[in-house]
Amino acid sequence: MAKPQDDSTTQDSAAVIQPISASSLTFRDTLYTSRTVILPDGRTLPVIKSLVSVEAGDDIALKCLKAHPEYEQLKE
Template sequence: MAKPQDDSAVQDLATATSSTLTASTTTFRDTLYTSRTLILPDDRTLAVAKGVIAVSTTDDVALQYLKAHAEFEQLKE
């Protein structure tokens, strides 16, 4: 028989994980489209959904691409 899990520990882990994800991303608003696929110079793709795109703060290629194009506006977090 399996032991019941402590729900508070699971919730704490989920909260910590979501906080870490939020803190390590930068969000941009697409001023032209609500949905599209971007092709980066290194042949990766990024998806714009609902007019926004979030990228990791360590993804230099994506950050440079988004900052270089006027149709993307960095959102304050």
């Protein structure tokens, strides 16, 4: 006899995946496919598959990425 599935495991895994919101901006890393960007305030941004996304209102991250020549903003 089959054991019934526990719904809590499927709900937990769905909570981990966070979609990119419409108010986020994406940058392409022109040198690396994977690395961690450390912002001046100590936060980190992961570069995954040459892409890094930040919220449109995150002035510190936007200033850092726009000022650095290794990142180019993608048009969405």
